[in-house]
Amino acid sequence: MSNREVRSDEQLRQGLEALLRAEHGDPFALLGPQVDEQGMVVRTLQPGALQVELVAAETGASLGMLEQQDHSGLFSLRLPELVDYLYRISWPDAVQETEDPYAFSSQLGEMDIYLFSEGKHRELGNSFGAQLVEVGGVKGVRFSVWAPNARRVSVVGQFNSWDGRRHPMRLHPSAGVWELFIPRLGPGEVYKYEILGSHGVLPLRADPLALATELPPATGSVVAAELAFDWQDDAWMQRRTSAPATASALSIYELHAGSWRHGPSTEEGEEFHVLNWQELGEQLIPYVLDLGFSHIELLPIMEHPFGGSWGYQPLSQFAPTARYGSPHDFAAFVDACHQAGLGVILDWVPAHFPNDAHGLAMFDGTALYEYAHPFEGYHQDWNTCIFNLGRNEVHGFMLASALHWLRTYHIDGLRVDAVASMLYRDYSRKADEWIPNQHGGRENLEAIDFLRHLNEVVASEVPGAMVIAEESTAWPGVSRPSREGGLGFDFKWNMGWMHDSLSYMAEDPLHRQHHHHQLTFGLLYAFSEHFILPISHDEVVHGKRSLLDKMPGDHWQKLANLRLYFSFMWTHPGKKLLFMGCEFGQWREWNHDAELDWYLLQYGEHQGVHGLLRDLNGLYRNEPALHRYDDREAGFEWLIGDDQANSVFAWLRKGESDDPPVLVVHNFTPTPRLSYRVGVPCGGNWQVLINSDAEQYSGSNAGSRGPLASEMVASHGKDQSLVLDLPPLATLVLRP
Structure with missing residues (x-):
């Protein structure tokens, strides 16, 4: 079918001149x-x-042979x-045979365009960007x-010598979306x-919806092969929906994929x-x-230009970084x-993105993905742009990015970075450097709406997947349902x-x-949210010292304090x-350019940790009392919270009525605190399950061990009690 008619010779002349200057916004009116x-x-x-x-x-x-106009x-x-x-095109070094891109009608559906404009397209990764399709065979x-706001957009690559005149795109004015089907291109372009x-x-510009990218420092987008992965995790996917995560023993090992461990050199001159x-x-x-962890958590693996950002300044929200392999390889890993x-x-x-020249900032010459005003759209702390959600x-x-990872790659949860910076318009800003919301307040209403919507959609469409907030303020109800006024x-x-x-530990x-x-205060609000206790990468970098090195005292005391x-x-x-690295007591700070100090595990004291x-x-996994009621006051009872003089704390953890406390x-x-009396809720013998000062952990092997019989002596509000020898800088965990 022919394209639309050009009405006059003058219009045709002007249009062709604009086309030759690569300034024409409607190539289908002239080409094909x-x-x-x-x-x-x-x-x-x-x-x-030629x-x-x-x-x-x-x-x-x-x-017939086409006639060239003035060597143009x-x-x-x-x-x-x-x-x-x-x-059949003759080039100086090759002959190319291809269909005419401008002989094809629009291949982007009206519903796709409508849903995109409304912000309701859940499957952008499968519809927009570079999609492998077949049209008429x-x-x-x-x-x-x-x-x-672009005047013209072209697809460029090696396939057209990076010449923007060769493949200008068609505009869908109602949505501001440009589209073009290029025949005979395939995966890897x-x-x-x-x-x-x-x-x-x-x-x-790189493609915001690219499903694959070049290996940094190259910045090109790559046409991805169809992810026809044969998943074998049906049992896992079904099991994760069977019980709420809040009642499970959720124990997460956080790691940076590129620096956990390195392999031997494979190329000359490579370390x-x-x-x-x-x-x-x-x-x-x-x-x-x-080690018994239930989950791993990967620092962002969405493609990012600067490795030193650890992934926290991503540009490709739909593409796994090429640093560790292909999208198929990542799916196989999961x-x-x-x-x-x-x-x-x-x-x-979802809070911000870097301002690299090939990225999202001022994407079409205007503030498109970010707020236009720097008081709203520029993050001073990180020199990044703030998403206009x-x-x-x-x-x-x-929203489609979040669903893409959860659905396409079967991811079990997303930890949303920098939520506090999203919630407040004045986050990390001086009094005269922020713009109030429509009600004159400091809350970012658009971001709040997005976060609530995100959590509602994930809960509805991806059962069993978790969404976790890194939120550092006292914002109420972060983990409460949105229907109750929370963020969800x-x-x-x-x-x-x-x-x-x-x-406290540094003292x-x-x-x-x-x-x-400092240790008792946290129990005043411990059940106001569904909490994760995080000792993350942020605590072992930038001069904060490693977790072990934060501990006071001599060599032995540092290790004992860490075990405690x-x-x-x-x-x-x-x-x-x-x-990662904290689990065996790494002495130095984390360095993203080096692997962990695995050699430390040859030493008994680090083997002990x-x-x-x-x-x-x-x-934690085997004792329901330690995890079943993590978020309920019924799962915790203070026994000793006021012994400041001895710096001793004691509590009970409880589950269901038939779960041993x-x-x-x-x-x-x-x-050492010898003959220290602690009240207990029931009589009989109590077994020491953990003594963090035990010899097997390279401790001094002090403290109570073996079955301990309770005595009919009231203490701490209980009718019976135990007399314990408390080891130095250590914990005793017991069960009846």
């Missing part, structure tokens, strides 16, 4: 089969071609009637990109978009190689399972985790607990009696998250 006053003409723009021949699609017979690369041929044809790639803005051609997804799975999965019984959580960043298209783009997250990181407990034990409240802290954390209400953490995870006693001083 056209009807004019003289009949039918076929026109193509092929700069640099000649172009028209051949019959079915027979290959020549229909613009070729045309008049035909008595329209037939199916191909171009012709295989190729349909490209589509949102750039409503590198491409970008050349955009003509109001002030000229912009730097080449090491970064593990790919297959190698990582082969080594990581058994390691994490042996599948392997699930088959082994290990969940996978991804860090995800109040815009339908951006809201829908980020499944969990919230307990940043207050983290700051208070680490501050010399002699002075801890004056900071007693882990025991405190694993018996405290709240799910657990620990960053490692072994204790394994046993704590086992205890667990008694936990901490001694935060290096002084």
Whole structure:
């Protein structure tokens, strides 16, 4: 079918001149089969071609040579009637045969365009960007990109010598979406978009909806092969919906995929190689399972230009980074985790994005994905742009990104980064550097609406998937349902607990009696949210020192304090998250360019920390009292919270009526507390399940051990009690 008619010779002349200048916004009005006053003409723009021949699609017979206009690369041929044809293009070094992109009608559905404009398209990753399609028996790639304020958009790549004149796109004015089907392209093609803005051609842009990318520092988008992965994790996917995560023993190992462990060098002059997804799975999965963690959490693996951002400044919200392999390789990694019984959580960043020239900032020459005003659209702390989530298209783009990871890659949860920065318009800003909302308040109403919508949609459409907030303020109801006025997250990181407990641990034990409240305060609000207790990557970088090195005292005391802290954390209400390297007591800060200091595991003291953490995870998993009521006051009872003089704390953890209670006693001083009486809820013998000072953990092997008989002596509001020897800088965990 021919394209629309050009009404006059003058319009045609002006249009062709604009086309040659790469300034025409409607290439389908001039290129391909056209009807004019003289009949039918076929026109193509092929700069640099020696000649172009028209051949019959079915027979290959020549229909004639196209005539070039003034060596411009613009070729045309008049035909008595329209037939199916191909171009046979002679280049200086090759002959190319292809269908005419401008002979195809629009391949983007009206419903796709409508849903995109409304911000309601849930499957953008399968509809927009670069999609492998077949049209009338012709295989190729349909490209589509949102750039409503562009004057012209072209797809460029090696396939057209990066020449923006060769493949200008069709505009759908109602949505600001540009589209083009290019025949005979396939997986692996590198491409970008050349955009003509109001002030000229912009730097080449990567595709915001690319499903694959080049390996950084290259910045091109890549046409992805269809992810026809044969998933084998049905049992896992069904099992994760059978019980609420809030009642499970959720224990998360957080890691940066590129620096967990390195492989031997594979190239001359190379010190090491970064593990790919297959190698990582082969080594990581058994390691994490042996330690007893239930999930891993990966720092963002969405493609990002700067490795030093650890993934927290991503540009490709739909593409796994090429650093560790292909999208298929990543799917295989997740599948392997699930088959082994290990969940996978991804860090995800809907708050902001970097301003790299090939990225989203001023995408079509205007503030498209970001707010236009710097008081709203520029993040001073990170030198990044802030997503304008109040815009339908951006809201829908980020919502579709979240669903893409959860559905396409079977991800078990998203940890949403920097939620606090999204909630407040004045976040990290001076009084005169922010713009109030429509009601004059400091809340970012658009971001709040997005977060609530995100959590509602995930809960409805991806049962069993978790959404976790990294939220560092006292915003109420972060993990309460939106119908109750909350934000609807499944969990919230307990940043207050983290700051208070680490501050307490850094104190010399002699002075801890004056900071007693830093450990008791967290229990005042521990059940106001569904909390995760996080010791994350942020606590072991930028001069904060490693977790072990934060601990006071000499060498022995630092290790004892670390074992005590882990025991405190694993018996405290709240799910657990620990960053890699902490589990064996790494001395130095995390360095994203180097692997963890695995050599430390040859030393008994580090094996002791490692072994204790394994046993704590086992205890946490096997004792329902330690996890079933993590978010309820009924699951916790203070026994001793006021012994500042001795820096001793004791509590009971409880589950269902038939779950044995667990008694936990901490001694935060290096002084053994002998014959220390603690009330217990029932009589009989009590078994020591964990002594963090035990010899097997490289401790001093002090403290009570073996079955302990209760005495009919009232203490701490209980009719019976135990007399314990509390080891120095250690925890005792007991059960009747």
